[in-house]
Amino acid sequence: MHIFMQKLISPNAPGSGQLLALILSRQATTRPDIERVSGLSRATVAHRLDELLEIGLIDETAARQPSGGRPARILKLNESFAVTLAADIGESVTRVAVTDLGPRILAEQTVAIDVGSGPLPILGEIARCGRALLKRVGRKPSQVFGVGLSLPAPVDHEGGRVVGPSVMRQWDNFDIRGWLEKSLGIDALIDNDVNLMALSEHRRFYPNADHFFFVKAGTGIGSGIVTRGQVYRGGRGASGDIGHIQFDAPKAPLCRCGKLGCVEARAAGWAIARDLRTLGFEGQTARDVMALLDRGTPECIRRIREAGRVLGEVLADVVSILNPTTIVIGGTLSQAGEHLIAGTREMIYQRCLPLAIEGLAIHTARSDDRAGILGAAQLVIDAKLQPSAIGATVARVVG
Template sequence: MSRSLSLALPPAEPALSALTAAASVLAQIATSGEGVSRAALGQATNLSRMTLAQRLLALQTAGLVREGDSAVPSGGRPTRLLALDPTGAVLLTADMGETHMRLAVTDLSPTVLRQELVPFRIADGPEAAMERLAMGFGRLLSDLGGRRFVAALGLSLPAPVDHRLGRVYGPSILEGWDDFPLGDWLRARYGAPVAVENDVNLMAIFEHRRLAPRPDDFLFVKMGTGIGSGIVANGRLQRGARGASGDIGHMQFLEPGAPLCRCGKRGCFEARAAGWALARDLSNQGLPARNARDVIAQFEAGQPEAQALILAAGRAAGEALGHAVALLNPERIVIGGTLAHAGEALVAPIREVLRLRCLPLATSDLAVSAAPPVDEACLIGAAHCARELAFGPEGTEAFLLRYRSWLEAA
């Protein structure tokens, strides 16, 4: 994972001069996925062959772009595709929990290079947490060795988020953090763009990116201690006007004796099917349980009470998702979170209720599956968001200005 030898010293001055003019070229390459040909780049940027060659040379000399080893047919001579060099810079990502934060340094692919679990206390406040985060990032970068250019940062929070302001918004477990400018704090510390996002949205991005083929319209539902969802429409994450989209856990189903939700309302989907609600119901039946993990442990041990509750949770999820399917018409639904460990026992009743409640046009090709949680899901999802900030159409020029200054200081 070491940097190429060409970055041991600053590139020649002509290459540096051309570097900041290459923003449109770099943006096209960064968003191309598997790679892009020179011909396609020329068409997308409207640059002459000579100008394009100069800007590609600057990007390659700087270690930001590389040419693929294998050639692909092009109608004439085989051509090699150009892609972002994953070792050209790093991304810093953090996944904040209730008692620990998981920190990582990733390359630009993004692949986790180093990670660390750091304890913290919500009650100590956001600034204390950010200081611990920065110290952790410092250790991880030191462990990697060498000079590393930080392209962007991504922060995952277990709370509603105003992603434009980079702040916690509304009631959450991060009590007292609402007015603290997390994004601004990190930008001031690192001089790099910062993506601040809700954890379920980042899980949705992670699951969406690893599906093959990747659906344009996708719904991820986290069923753990709480319930939330992430929505991808036309290939892009949908946050809503204030970042509150996907709050499926508090869709209400009013009926006689509807259970009380921890939000204070009655009949919420969460109050019927979240891990905390199933643990409540299991305890009421004489099998002590505190959370979703305890429910799954009882389920895997073959306890019929736990198995019945998982079946009921699947049916409740089917009712809630029936409304979502009618509104969004997704091509794929993935159920994640701790309760997803139940697999088909949870997913089969969801499919059955959707089949009964939704129009055949919406369900005939709808795939519903379970994906047990991955520890790095939020980290990698945050890295995708951070990379999009750094290399999007509005971020690439600023990235190259910072990168050029970093090279000149080498």
């Protein structure tokens, strides 16, 4: 084993892996800051950083003079150290991409395939495209951290499988992770699309928000929780399923899950489209609803504002329980902007205690439709660069 690897995985804390964690989380990105936060001497910090610099895992910029301060060199991850393979399975298309460690997309391919085709045809396409894309960017399998997969279904993250009722019935309990690892010869991680959108939106735009809550309001409704930079999944990966919380409402509408009065049945894209059809408009999905909104249809505006208040009802409970500092609403319906979130804000401010809403920020999402695939890449990057894994990761890439 290379001398650096031995030190990287040395149990004497804080080692190079811990210093890397400080740099990645941006808690400390200069030598003086690392000395201060880690409590290590200048010589020890220099020695450990040299290890990371020599293997090419981090870069140090030329000294710059911050206004009024001493010149500082900034330490950051070398984003071209390795790559990830990422895939995002949607209901009718699957995207596959190779990313650097930014993550930024280096090459990508979109395949039109229905999620109802089942696991083998779709995973087969992902493996085939993945190999072709890695060839295109000229990376060897040893330089690939792993494959991350985003799925539009409840996912048992630990077990690497889809569980329970979803649009992916044939996938129930199929060993997705095992299949990908065997086929591609690299580690695989899977999660549901909302958790990964939450992770990507947080890391790119709100890295300092310690208690972050993301809502996907599209044809369906779901949410993801990122606390202190990590996705909070709960006991089995089912946390954040706000779409099927039920409220007693007069004439509670039937949900597609079979229960009455779910948040989805009152505020999701499919439910708004259902109500608009009774008024003579056409449409089935959140996209159809947005098309009506773009034409300035008053009935559509009114129905979206109502949906915003329903979201606000459930988010008021979320705020009372979790006390997030930032709530971001994404998904297709969030393109309605203030039409949607004005009502959401109103309900949260009306129902929550002053301390819970002090400093609470509520925004619409800034990510585009690549949030799922970038989140899948981030999942792999985080797993491979954590202090307990970094020794094995470097040994594999550097050899």
